[in-house]
Amino acid sequence: LAKTTQPISMDSYxxxxxxxxxxxxxxxxxxxxxxxxxxxxxxxxxxxxGYKTKVTNEVASLFIPADRKSSTLSLPRVSLSDTAVYxxxxxxxxxxxxxxxxxxxxxxxxx
Amino acid sequence: NAGVTQTPKFRxxxxxxxxxxQCAQDMNHNYMYWYRQDPGMGLKLIYYSVGAGIxxxxxxxxxxxxxxxxxxxxxxxxxxxxxxQTSVYFCASSKEVWNEQFxxxxxxxxxx
Numbered sequence: 760l761a762k763t764t765q766p767i768s769m770d771s772y773x774x775x776x777x778x779x780x781x782x783x784x785x786x787x788x789x790x791x792x793x794x795x796x797x798x799x800x801x802x803x804x805x806x807x808x809g810y811k812t813k814v815t816n817e818v819a820s821l822f823i824p825a826d827r828k829s830s831t832l833s834l835p836r837v838s839l840s841d842t843a844v845y846x847x848x849x850x851x852x853x854x855x856x857x858x859x860x861x862x863x864x865x866x867x868x869x870x
Numbered sequence: 871n872a873g874v875t876q877t878p879k880f881r882x883x884x885x886x887x888x889x890x891x892q893c894a895q896d897m898n899h900n901y902m903y904w905y906r907q908d909p910g911m912g913l914k915l916i917y918y919s920v921g922a923g924i925x926x927x928x929x930x931x932x933x934x935x936x937x938x939x940x941x942x943x944x945x946x947x948x949x950x951x952x953x954x955q956t957s958v959y960f961c962a963s964s965k966e967v968w969n970e971q972f973x974x975x976x977x978x979x980x981x982x
Contacts, residue, residue: 791968802874802960802973803913846912858903858928860912 763847763861770867777834779864781847784828792823792830793848797863803846807832834866842868871896874974876961882980883951891946891977893961901964902944903971904928904936906957913960919944920967951981 764782771777783792791810795803807814809821809830820833834841844863877892895902900921905913915928919938933955935947944963948955958978962971 793970795971800976802962802976803971804973805970808968808970858915858918860905860914862910862912 762859763849765845765847765861765864767862768865768867770869771837772869773838774836777837777841777866777868779832779834779845779847779866780829781832781849781861782829783847783849786827786849790849792821792827794819794821794830794832795846795848797844797846806845837866837868839868839870842866873897874961874963874972876959876974876977878977879975880978882982883948884982885951885953887951888947888949889951891948891959891961891979893944893946893974894942895944895961895963895972896942897963897965897972898941899963899965899972900941901967901969901971902938903962903964904934904944904946905960905962906930906955907960907976908957916946916959948979953981955979956981 793808794806796806797803807819807821809823811823814821822831844865846863847861850858874895903918904916907913914930916934917928917936919925922938922941925936938944958976960976961974964971
């Protein structure tokens, strides 16, 4: 089964760029890499998804190296409201792989 | 659009009781999912559905049952509740399996 490993927690300051890396050594050929954000007492919210190379949207960038064994979520110029838990999700239920969520990275942004 | 709705928001059960957690989506999504999230942990997939009438087990299906008679609704049934089922339950939906999942607000369940 695909498994993801992320840092348990990270701190940063307002205005900085934050990079959170996820390791997924057993990623399968068909697996997408998706990142979600979760605030306390809320369900996760989609941030970005990619398959390879680089993807950028209005809130984040996702960097995926050629071997796809890791991925990095990049949050530009973070603010206090970016304090949340960030999850990397790898998997595809169409194959025998389940949707395996990691324990998440608790990001704390300081003023 | 209301998105994904879940009821109830909170519930306390006694050991051995049963209950149904309701989930509905109004986005005409094919895929629906049930997750549980224990404190400080990631989400674990309980069951999922690829369309009306089709369901399949996820990572932790024991003690739960689901049905999907319509595109909109995906109830989760707990039979013989146990303290180990104390958790927050999230329902989610997506148009296709590779699309983003939209989550409901969750149901906080305590089994005493």
